[in-house]
Structures are given as C-alpha cells and as structure tokens.
Amino acid sequence: MQKKTKVILNLLLTLMLALFLRWAQGNLDGYKIQILNLIAVNAILALSLNLIYGFTGMFSLGHAGFMAIGAYVSAILIIPTAQKEIMYILEPIIWPFSVLQAPFFVSVLAGGLVAALFGLLIALPVLRLGGDYLGIATLGFAEIIRVIFTNITSVTNGALGLKGIPPYANLGWNYLWCGMTYFIITKILSSNFGNCLKAIRDDEVAAKAMGINTFKCRAISFAVGAFFAGVGGALMGSLITTIDPKMFNFQLTFNILMIVVVGGLGSITGSMVGAVVITVLLEWLRFLEGTMEIGSFVFVGIPGMRMVIFSLVLLLIIIYRREGIIGGYEFSWDSVARLFQKLKGGRVNE
C-alpha cells in the first residue's frame, strides 16, 4: 500500500474518532462519557508502561509514583490561587506553589516533565539493576513518593489531598493527549532508537556488544515512559477532580500492569485494546460491589469481588496465554488491506 493512501486513511480514522467524540459529548450521559475519558487516560498509562516494560524490558512497578507527581504538579498549577488558600487548612501553602498558575495544556505538560525529571533521577541508581530487582526498587520509589506527599503538608495538603481540581480534562483533551502519546511512542519505536530498545530487551549483552549505549537508551526510555505516566496522572487528577496520596498506591500500578499484560506485552495495539477492555470491565463489574435488587431479591454487593475476578484473569492470562488477548498482533493498514483481499478471495499482494 502506498504511503500517501496510509496517510489519508490515518487522517480519515482520526476524523471519524473526532466526530464520534463530538457526538458522544453531546448525546451520551455523564457516566458513559466518564468511561470514555478513563479509556483514554488508561491507554496513555498503558502505552507508557508498555514502552518501559514491553519494549525495553525494564520491569517497572513505579507508575503510581510518576502519576502522583504529574497529578499534583498539574493540580497545583490549575487550582485558582484563592481556592488554594482556603483549602490548605493544616498548614498554609508555601510560596511559590501558592501563586503559580498555568493553562491546562501547560500544566499537564509540566506534570509530565517533572515526572520525567524524577524518572531520570531515579534511573541513575536503579537502572543498573535488572529484572525483578528493578521492579522492587521502582515500587519502593513509588511508595517513597506517596509517603513524602503525605508528609509535605505545605505543598501537597498532606493526607487531605487536593479537592475541587477544575475539571478541564474533557473528551477533547484526553483524546488529544492519548493521540499524541500513541503518535510519539509509535514514532520512537519505529525509529532506530526503538530498534535499540528492542535489542536491549531481547539481549542486553548482545546489544552492548553491538555498540549500543544501553544505559543511555534505557534511561531515555524510562524518562519518556515516566513523562507519559505523569501526563496520565495529571489528566486523571483533573478528570476525577480529587486527589490524595492514598489513591496512588500499588493497586493503581497493578491495574495498569494488568492492561499491559492482558493486551499483550510489547504490542501497541494490545495496550489500546487492553485499555478499552479492562476499563469497561472495571466499570461494568462495579455491580458486584454495589447493592442490587433483582425482583424481590436484594443482592448485597461484596467489596473486593472485582479485584478477585481481575487477579484471576491476570493469573489465567499469564499462565495460559502469555502473549495477551490479541497475541502480539499489531494493527496496520497493510494487514487490513490483506484481510480485505482475503475476504474477496483475491490473491494476497505483499
């Protein structure tokens, strides 16, 4: 297929998505719009974790930490100054955080950049580690961030968290950021640098022997992943309008890890599909935890039931279908064209 056709098809697809979102904004109820929003945010988070783990082979469990950084930075930048003064009741907010203000786009960008900075900072000590040690060290980092955010009351308002974050993160912003994340990460992966990352994932010693500066590549990949995790956190903060340190616990990282594993490690399409499937399931299975009336029966919801099901799904997938639900398949217009030709019964044109 010619490059020009692909560009046109891509533009068409984007246009269709934009039209759909416009329609959704006007016609769907708030709950459905919220789910659509969450899908976009989760897709950003899953793509960033997939870049770090699925494509570079660094098992990171620190996503909640980066999200916390992004969410707090962005929230402090968009909450109006007067509201900040009222909200910080334990200790007054200190300068310069009390006066800093930025437009939404800039605040999200800032959230991502600060998260990326922290990513680089912790990359120095922890990226020398491999495999599971890296996992536990990054998990430790996320926990440290959470504890610090609980304690620096004059910046983060401590355990009370930030309330009333302006809800700027609508469908437009979320899908714009999601699209940018998708675009940037696929561009990175299809570049030579992306090949270096995959080489490191498959065999680090061999990659080093080929002259790849593995530490630098890993650090950059980690920082880019941290950037988008920060962006995801910032959007999520504005989406649900309330954040507190407790929210950014290991459970949050677990949910994203699950999207990546269910969708398929090292598959961009997988992460997108995984984000849709898991987000919808997470919301849909909420009925298990709420009270329901079926006829004359009152079904009392059981807290924790959702996570029981989700952890079982994760176990089944990791044991029986390690490549994820769509099995490492990547979406491309060529494969769509091949499929059409096959359906028509024509000769497949490579």
Place this chain on the structure above:
Amino acid sequence: MSFDMLIQHIFNALTLGSLYGLIAIGYTMVYGILRLINFAHGDIFMISAYFVFFLITLLKLPWIVAVILAIAATAFLGVLVDRIAYRPLREAPRISALISAIGVSFFIENICLVLFSGVPKPMPRLNMLVTVIQFGNIRILPLAIFVPIISFLLVAALLWMLYKTPPGLAMRAISEDIEATRLMGVKVDRIIALTFGLGSALAAAAGIMWALRYPQIHPFMGVFPGFKAFIAAVLGGIGSVQGAMIGGLLLGFIEIMIIAFFPELSGYRDAFAFVLLIMILFVKPTGLLGEKLEDKI
C-alpha cells in the same frame, strides 16, 4: 532519652526485627532457589493470623492446637500457591512468574476482603503473654522476650535442617544449579514444594506472633511487613538464611530507633525501608552476606 526508655525500645526493635527476619527467610529461600520474588508471601503471613483467629473463636480450640493447625494449613497454602501459580511458569521468563506472584497476592488479599470483610478483627489475647512485667522502671511485655526466643529457635532448627539433613542438602544443591541437581536424581519439584512449605510455615509463625503483638487482623496487614521483610532479605544478602535474620533485625532496629530518636520523622516511617533498599542496591547489591552471582542482579 532515659535508659529505661532505651531498654524498652531495644526490646521493641528485637521483636519487630525477629518477625521481619522470620518472614524474610521465606523470601530468601524461594529467591535462592527459583530467583522469584514471592509477592504473595506477605499475604500468606496475613492469612495465618486469620486461621488462628477462626480456629480459636469459632472452633474454640485451645491455643496450642490452633497454632499448630494454623501453621500446617498456611504451609499447605504456600505449597498450593507454588503448585498452581508458579510451577507452570518454571520455563517461562522470570518476570512472568513475578507477575503471576503479584496476581496471587492481589487474589489472596481480595478473597480475604470478600470472605472476612475489611473490618479489622481483634486477635484473641493470650493473657500470659500480654501482662506487663515491671523491672524497676522498665515495663516489658512477656511477648517481647518470647518472640525473639521462639524466632531464634525456629531459625536454629531451619539451619540444622539445611545443613544436616538430606532435604536440606538438596535445597542447597538446587540453589547452586537446579539442572545438575535434577540430573543427580533429586526430585526437584518436591524439594521446591518443601521450600515453599517451610517458608510459609515460618511466615505463619511470624503472622501469629505479629497478630499477638499488634492485635488487629485485616486483609492488607501483610502488605507492608511483606515488602519490608523482602528488603530485609536483600539487606542481609538474598539467598542466605542467616543473612535474612540479620537483615530483619537490622531493619527492625533502624525503624524503631530512628523514630525513637527523631520522633518528628515518624510520618516517614514506611519510607525508611525503601530508602534503605535503594541505598543498598546502589552500594552493595549483594547485601551483607550475599555471594557474588552474576545473574542475580
């Protein structure tokens, strides 16, 4: 700080430290053999407290019987987890088993939440162990003497088993080279199951003593002790049983003493262990007693 206070802090640190040590042994043994961080270990620890609670309050069993039954049941659960969630992944990349372990951990926590609710259950008190004894101005719980003694006895028994009995020899052989051990005719899977059983039994002992010391049982009580015990295992040198115990004691002392001397830092308590972890991994990733092994790091 007065001398009396210091003595009390030392006893608190010994209690906490030996409990960390007992849990850490389970991590270190499994890691030594399979190179797997058994994320579910902290939850195994938690569930033993629930076992004792139900055996005592529902079945009205005497303490000693309840404790033995709970330890046996927890050991069985540990073996079961290995059989279901880890054994099918022996040949898979190591991280797959780790993700599986995280899955098991969330499963156990949430199934407990579903079955027993999130409301903390009060551990039945054993008056003999929680009546304060007074030496001059020093007030000590008998538990604070009892816990370290039991812990050291258990570790001594484990070390005897490791170094003087055939299964212990097999365990040490597997941690050197699993394939060669298999070729020598050792039933490797059975020994691994035994390792999980022993580690879980020690975690159960720790869980029961933990619940006596901090008498609130809830589904997430194992999360932080689990992380911290793993850090203790890394601190002591992963793969080494003595190291795990030393690391546990060291971590217990660090946590208690920092807060004793700098009370203003108490809000950061849960972060000490993680800061320590990142520092050790940076300075001496093999830990205090760990041997140099290339593929461990």
